[in-house]
Amino acid sequence: MAPLEEILPYISRDSPRLSRNTAPKQAKTKLLINLISLAIFKFVSDIDDYNSAMDVLENVFIQPKNIIFSRHLLVTRRQQPDETVDQYVRVLKKLTKDCEFRAVTEEQARDEYIREALINGISSNHIRQRILENRTLDLKTAYDQALTLETAPKQLVSYSIQNSIAAIWTEEVDDDPPAYER
Known part of the structure; x- marks a missing residue:
């Protein structure tokens, strides 16, 4: 079979x-x-x-298409040294198969280009990976997700410091004998 x-x-x-x-x-x-x-x-x-x-x-x-990743592959594809222009354009056309392009307004097109530039240009591979996990994504969601992922480590440090202070305070309180034992 x-x-x-x-x-x-x-x-x-x-x-x-x-x-x-x-x-x-x-x-x-x-x-x-x-x-x-x-x-x-x-x-x-x-x-x-x-x-x-x-x-x-x-x-x-049948795996669902990840439009965001498909478009990322399209915009980041570079011509290979041994590839002719004709071959390169054929590959680009093939890559558009899963991009699901549709008619959009000028504002929607602008937002999509900004979203693509954000994904392509962001310096953090971790943030890029998390954004590319989305099957579809608008600019606002991509921006919010990137901002959250960027600030999360800073907020985590703050939690760690607060937990350390609380642990120290708890140890100090536990070291003092209760008032009724004095």
Whole structure:
């Protein structure tokens, strides 16, 4: 049996093999089961409906797109030394596949460019990593998240100092005998 990546074009909802198939849904389900391996079958073994089985398989095996990371890959891709301009442009076009571009207003485009510049130009790799964990992200959220991640270590130091002072104060108080014992 083939892995799911190889058979996905055959079993997807818009597959010519299944969409032109005028057989009842039960026949489509049987065809689907015959195309998948035993390891994949375990996910749909108790499902009789073709559409439900496809929903389960898509949820398990198709990774959701991370638009932010896809756009980051696009804007940070540089031409390789041995790469022609034609090859470079083809790679750039291929990278746009998962970027999900859409018509936007001038203000939205400006905010998206600022967000991309923020992600690309921020000096902290930790902050960049945390921002790139988002699948979608607007400028305000990216800014708020970066600001929070930047200030968190400073606030943590403040908590540590306060906890140290409290611990010292508690030790000093514990060292003095209670008034009734004096």
